[in-house]
Amino acid sequence: MKIHIHYRFLLILLMMVSYVVHAQDAEKNTLLLGLKYNNHNNQEQYLHAQVKSKINGKFQMIEGIKLKCYISDETVDANLIGQAITNGKGEATILIPASVQDVWKSSPSQTFIITSGKTIEYDASRSDLTITKAKIKIDTAEGRIINANILALVDSVWTPVKDADMFVGVKRLGGNLNVNETETYPIDSLGAVAAEFKLEAIPGDKNGNIVLIAGVYENDSYGTVTAEMSVPWGEKTVYVSNYDERSLFARRGKSPLWLELMAYSIVAGVWGVLIYLIIQIRKIIKLGVE
Amino acid sequence: MEKVARQHIIEDLLPQKFGKQGRLWVASLIILCLIGLFAYIRQLSKGLVVTSMRDYVSWGIYISNFVFFVAISLVGSLITAVLRLSDVNWSTPLTRIAEIIAVSAITFAGLIIVVDMGRPDRFYNLFIHGRLQSPIVWDVIVITTYLIISCLLLYFPLLPDLKIMMEFKEKSNTFLLKIYRFMGNYWKNKPEQFRISEKAINILSITIIPVAFSIHTVTSWLFATTYRPGWDSTNFGAYFISGAFLVGAGGVVVAMYVFRTHYKLEKYIKDEHFDKMGKVLVMLALLYLYFNVNEFLVPAFKMKKPEKEHLIDLFTGEFAPIFWFAILTSMILPIIILLFKKGRKPKAAFVAGILVVIGSWFKRYIIVTPTLLHPFLPMRDVPANYRHYYPSWEEWAIAIGSLAGALLVITIFARIFPIIPIHETITETEEHENTHSL
The missing domain is CATH 2.60.40.2470 (SoxY domain)
Incomplete structure (x- = not known):
């Protein structure tokens, strides 16, 4: 009986050890957030985010990560400029909206913060970027x-x-x-x-x-x-429509002449023979009636 | 003496009433046709959604069936035209069998295309919107032409036989006599009529050969002009024609055996005919095998990626059982059976013919469907079931119904008209006897 209890104890211990080992195996991966600022024509200002993670020793771009982007150095709701989900390339774009223009104008340089929440596979992550306008x-x-x-x-x-x-x-x-x-x-x-x-x-x-x-x-x-x-330093591009040109890929009635000639002569030749044969049947009928 | 022989031939070859087996056979075919019709009505009312054809496989067993019908119809040109023009006299008893197979097959080829279109009124669109550049338009022209030529080739040699059947009123009923009179009352056995008829048959025999080659070449171009793995081949025309001659000849051997045993025509469709047709079949099977080796070995040697997926699916994947079944039954086994003299006896040749016909149907399925599952540019986010194809019961019912319909046309034709040309048989027998008496 004692031996039996010992076995049971050992079994539980083994299960606990295996659980701990398994839990270690199932450690969450870390997300690396990258943030870039873009200003195009001094009119469009937007942020470009990239999300990657090292999985099995290789960096992979991560799709479907929900990102929050803040202006200024505090991640409070008042500073939130947008949310985005990464695409298949692990990328997302967030425009800087007009609603944050007061904060935007308040300083010649700006700090942006990007965060991702905790998920089943990844821990929460954060990155920031400071730029001079x-x-x-x-x-x-x-x-x-x-x-x-x-x-x-x-x-x-x-x-x-x-x-x-x-x-x-x-x-x-x-x-x-x-x-x-x-x-x-x-x-x-x-x-x-x-x-x-x-x-x-x-x-x-x-x-x-x-x-x-x-x-x-x-x-x-x-x-x-x-x-x-x-x-105006380029060559003028003149669009020439080939809609009415005869070609193998043209619309109905615009097939190449050589094809029409070939096809119609074959059809006319074969059906000419068939019409001739039908005339022969008429001749046979006439001979039978005479 | 000659009169007695003539009398015997006529009595042997006049159409016979259906016996118990015949009636059962006709009833079975009618039931299959009605089930097919019911399925077609369902397809008409609910749309093509009742089929398993989706964005990937848009040509399913309807088109396989169409290619099969077009292929088997080619036998009319082989037996009637090629052998006639080559002065091969032994083929005379087989000409009408071949021609009626051709007519019924090409009729149902046309019908199955309309079925495949979904709404039949779309056929009208082909005439008002069809482009001359499209092989589909060429196919419609060639099929119609081939049907007319085959009908004429069936009709001209029938004229003297109609006269004979009208003479033997006691063997017919009023309805049949009306048909005979309508079709050939004007035939009076005048030498001038024979001369015109012979000339017409010769012209038709010459005309049907290029048209027959065109019909199946154009059908092959429906595939080959479409850039897809398995179809992107310059070899397709010859590959299709060789396969068509094979299945057509196989069909004739099967029909020969059935008519010979059922109508007791052993005196006319002799062992010699099976022996010769057996040899023709071996030659055609070897030819088709050669084209198959070409068709599969060259892409398999290069194994370009999209071709690889397609070929692996055929050789060892999802379609491997059907692929190897088709290769074995349509070519390898018939060659093995028919290479031996015993294999060219009627029963063994019949088995080989059956194998050829069944194998050839599956071969058409293999040509059409697996390719469609492996496009060069796969679609994104399609439902998983689009990537597999198994025909719905409606598709099976319509396909089987159409096959039954073709057999029904042949059966009814054999009930109304002599399946072996009476007049030609009498003439050849008389010529043969005259040669021997000299």
């Missing part, structure tokens, strides 16, 4: 020169930025294209760069307009700041 002005000069300068808000005064490189290019469907062989330009003491537009015969819209872009990307102080302007 900056903007880019873009213009053109004679001889197809693009001038751009970047200014940062220092003590309520827009002051030229000196410690950054700027990209100047032209917007295309698949990304931005350099306007000449130089990719980025060091900013001078006035916070300005000048780039010569050397591209020839670049397709534009129907009026030949293309979009120039100047930007400072993922800067530690200013985030990503870009500005665009449209100029």
Whole structure:
């Protein structure tokens, strides 16, 4: 009997040990939140969040994480600027709404906080980002020169930025294209760069307009700041409709002539023979009646 | 003496009334057709949702059945035209069997397409919106043309037989006599009538060959012009035609055996016919096997990713049992049976023919459905059941009903008209006797 009790005790002990081991195995993963600030044309300010976690020794982007984003350094409801859920790439975008403009205008630099709540798989997580407000002005000069300068808000005064490189290019469907062989330009003491537009015969819209872009990307102080302007330096794109052209993929009645000729001659040939044979039946009938 | 022989041939070959077995056979076919009709009415009232066809498999067993019908109809051109033009006289007793198989099969091929469309009025849209560039339009043109040619090829040689049947009034009833008179009252056995008829049959025999090749090539293009794994082949026309000749010849062997045993036609459909048709079948099965090796070995050697999924599904996956069953029954087993002289005896050849026909039906299913389950660009977030296809009972009922319908047409034709051409048999017998007496 005693031995039996001992066995039972051992069994319970074993179960407890295995539970502890299992509980250790089932430790929650840590979420790493990344936050980036973007200012486009000095009109659209938004935050771009990325959520990843190290799972089985590899970083993986995590989908479906609910994020809360705050302005200022306190995570109180009054500072909440938006909520988002990460997409399949573990990314989410949050626009800075007009409702927080008073807080936004109150300081030349801003702090943003992003948080994720506790879930079954992950612990709660938090990250913050402090930026200095900056903007880019873009213009053109004679001889197809693009001038751009970047200014940062220092003590309520827009002051030229000196410690950054700027990209100047032209917007295309698949990304931005350099306007000449130089990719980025060091900013001078006035916070300005000048780039010569050397591209020839670049397709534009129907009026030949293309979009120039100047930007400072993922800067530690200013985030990503870009500005665009449209100029008529491209080739005019004329849309030619092929709706009425004859082709194998055209609409009804617009098949290629060679196909029509072939198809109709075969049909006419074979049905000509059949009509001839039906006439032969009529002949046989006539012979029978005579 | 000649008159006596003629009398015997006519009495042997005139259409016979259905016996007990025949009536049972007809009743079974009618029941299957009615079940199919009921299922079709359900499909008409509730829509194509009663089928298992969804966004992935939009061509199910209806289209498999269509391809099967088109394939088997090709036998009309093989037996009637190719053998006739090659001066192969032994095929005379088989010509009408082949032609009626062709006519009934091509009729039901057309009907099953209308069934597949869902609402039958959509067929009208084909005429008002159809594009000449589309192989579907070519298919409609070619099927209609082939049906007309096959009907004419059935009708011309029937004319002298109609005259004979009208002469033997006591063997017919009033209704049948009315049919014979309507169809051939004007036939008076005049030499000029024979001359025109012979000429017409020769023209038809020549015309039907390119049309028959077109009908199945165009059917193969319905698939090959669609960019999908398993169909993206330049080989498809020849592959389909070789398969069509095989199933058609198999169908004729089955029909030969059934008519021979049921109507006691051993004197006309002889062991020699089974021997020769058996050899034709072996040749066609080997040819089709060759095309199959081409069709599967080359993509399997390259194993491009979308093709790989499709081929693995066929070779070892979900469709492997049907795939190997089709290959074995439509080609390998018939070749093994028919290679031996004993295998070309009527009963063994009949078994081989049955295997060919059944295997060929499943082969068409294998051509149509698995490909549709493996598109190059898979759809996102489709329900799980879209990724599998098993026909609903309505689809089975309609498909089986259509097969029964084709058999019913052949059966009724054999009840009304002689299944072996009487006049041609008499002429050939007389010619044969004259040659021997000389």
